[in-house]
Amino acid sequence: MSRYLVDKFIYRVDRNEEMLKAYMADPAGFVARWEKDEAGKLNESETTSGHNFTDEERKALAERDFEKLYAMGAHGFLLWTMMLPVLEPEFPNFRALVDFYNSKIKPYGRPDFST
Amino acid sequence: MARLSMIIGITHNPFIYRLIDRPRAGWTPDTEKMMQRSDMLRDRLRQAKPDVLLTVGNDHFHQFFMDNMPAFCLGKMEVFDGIYYNEVREFGLPLCKLPGDEKVSFEILEGSLKRGVDFAFSNEMKIDHSIIVPLLLVRPEMDLPIVPILTNTIAPPIPTAERFHQVGKILRAVIDEIPGDKRVAAVVSGHLSLDVGGPLQFDPKPMDEEFDERAVGWISRGDTNTAIRECTFERLTKSGNVTPGFLNFLLAAGMAGGLRCTYAEGLKRKGSTQPFFAWEA
Numbered sequence: 491m492s493r494y495l496v497d498k499f500i501y502r503v504d505r506n507e508e509m510l511k512a513y514m515a516d517p518a519g520f521v522a523r524w525e526k527d528e529a530g531k532l533n534e535s536e537t538t539s540g541h542n543f544t545d546e547e548r549k550a551l552a553e554r555d556f557e558k559l560y561a562m563g564a565h566g567f568l569l570w571t572m573m574l575p576v577l578e579p580e581f582p583n584f585r586a587l588v589d590f591y592n593s594k595i596k597p598y599g600r601p602d603f604s605t
Numbered sequence: 606m607a608r609l610s611m612i613i614g615i616t617h618n619p620f621i622y623r624l625i626d627r628p629r630a631g632w633t634p635d636t637e638k639m640m641q642r643s644d645m646l647r648d649r650l651r652q653a654k655p656d657v658l659l660t661v662g663n664d665h666f667h668q669f670f671m672d673n674m675p676a677f678c679l680g681k682m683e684v685f686d687g688i689y690y691n692e693v694r695e696f697g698l699p700l701c702k703l704p705g706d707e708k709v710s711f712e713i714l715e716g717s718l719k720r721g722v723d724f725a726f727s728n729e730m731k732i733d734h735s736i737i738v739p740l741l742l743v744r745p746e747m748d749l750p751i752v753p754i755l756t757n758t759i760a761p762p763i764p765t766a767e768r769f770h771q772v773g774k775i776l777r778a779v780i781d782e783i784p785g786d787k788r789v790a791a792v793v794s795g796h797l798s799l800d801v802g803g804p805l806q807f808d809p810k811p812m813d814e815e816f817d818e819r820a821v822g823w824i825s826r827g828d829t830n831t832a833i834r835e836c837t838f839e840r841l842t843k844s845g846n847v848t849p850g851f852l853n854f855l856l857a858a859g860m861a862g863g864l865r866c867t868y869a870e871g872l873k874r875k876g877s878t879q880p881f882f883a884w885e886a
Contacts, residue, residue, distance in 0.1 A: 501670050505667070565666075565760075567802040567847060568666060588806065596804040600803065600804075600846065604761040604762065
């Protein structure tokens with residue numbers, strides 16, 4: 491399990507307009523490309539190799555399965571900030587989106603999200 | 606020596622900007638109430654006549670991520686840019702440029718190191734809504750040089766409540782020893798009970814009214830001992846996943862020294878209770 495790498499994915503994508511658009515357009519394709527080219531990047535020139543997605547994590551990201559990601563302990567604040575623009579086009583308004591999102595994560599309570 | 610003339614503790618709710626970025630006649634009663642408090646603090650800050658603002662807020666995974674997560678980081682620049690891409694996207698916040706006071710930053714950094722607070726420092730710090738929203742509320746002119754401090758209240762493990770308070774006390778001692786006669790005011794942001802990305806986010810009723818009332822009481826009575834005892838990470842996050850943002854106000858209380866808490870209110874409104882605090886001579 492790499493909760494850290496899941497959080498890193500969310501953090502990088504939410505804070506970068508191009509990545510966010512690419513993820514929204516093709517979640518599975520983008521996750522595969524990100525894992526290959528970006529996951530190990532420490533900075534512009536150096537890489538690390540200590541973190542890898544599990545199959546479950548990769549699948550949840552590729553399927554935008556925020557419920558699973560939340561249950562696995564992805565950082566709740568980060569996850570919401572990324573899922574908001576991802577899900578927005580599918581809901582008539584903010585309230586409807588929030589109600590849907592909250593109802594999905596509620597059964598899991600407050601999972602440990604430390605890294 | 607420099608003098609700390611006032612401390613403000615205030616919300617950094619990023620949704621406020623959209624509510625107030627329109628003619629005042631169009632504000633909701635709720636917004637009007639909030640802005641009355643904010644305007645009152647803005648007036649008091651103006652009367653305190655500060656030369657420099659020590660601004661304290663918790664970074665929201667903007668400057669920092671868990672690859673390098675400082676507990677407390679001090680910004681040391683002549684000019685600071687504010688507001689990140691996703692804050693423009695979600696909150697419509699304006700991009701800002703603020704003057705810094707690199708000399709005061711350095712003096713606080715060096716003084717703190719000597720007194721046992723090893724601040725991380727940054728010569729390339731971009732600040733997010735935790736500092737920009739408070740300034741939009743109490744110093745919208747953004748004309749005063751700032752010394753920003755970013756805290757970690759979001760990525761566990763985070764410093765203890767006791768440490769937040771102690772860092773505030775040491776900051777105060779350091780400010781009191783800065784040569785010259787600068788007037789310093791501190792603008793510290795945080796929140797009361799709050800869920801953002803947790804199962805009770807944007808609930809119509811306040812997150813945890815009982816916690817909010819007790820927390821405002823600790824601040825108004827200066828009862829930091831009880832606050833420190835009760836504000837463990839586990840207890841705080843029971844009242845919302847980002848409730849540890851309250852710890853910034855314990856830092857503010859630590860900084861107060863001889864200043865009295867002259868205003869303390871948790872303003873109830875839909876979704877979350879908004880904190881407004883002031884410490885003055």
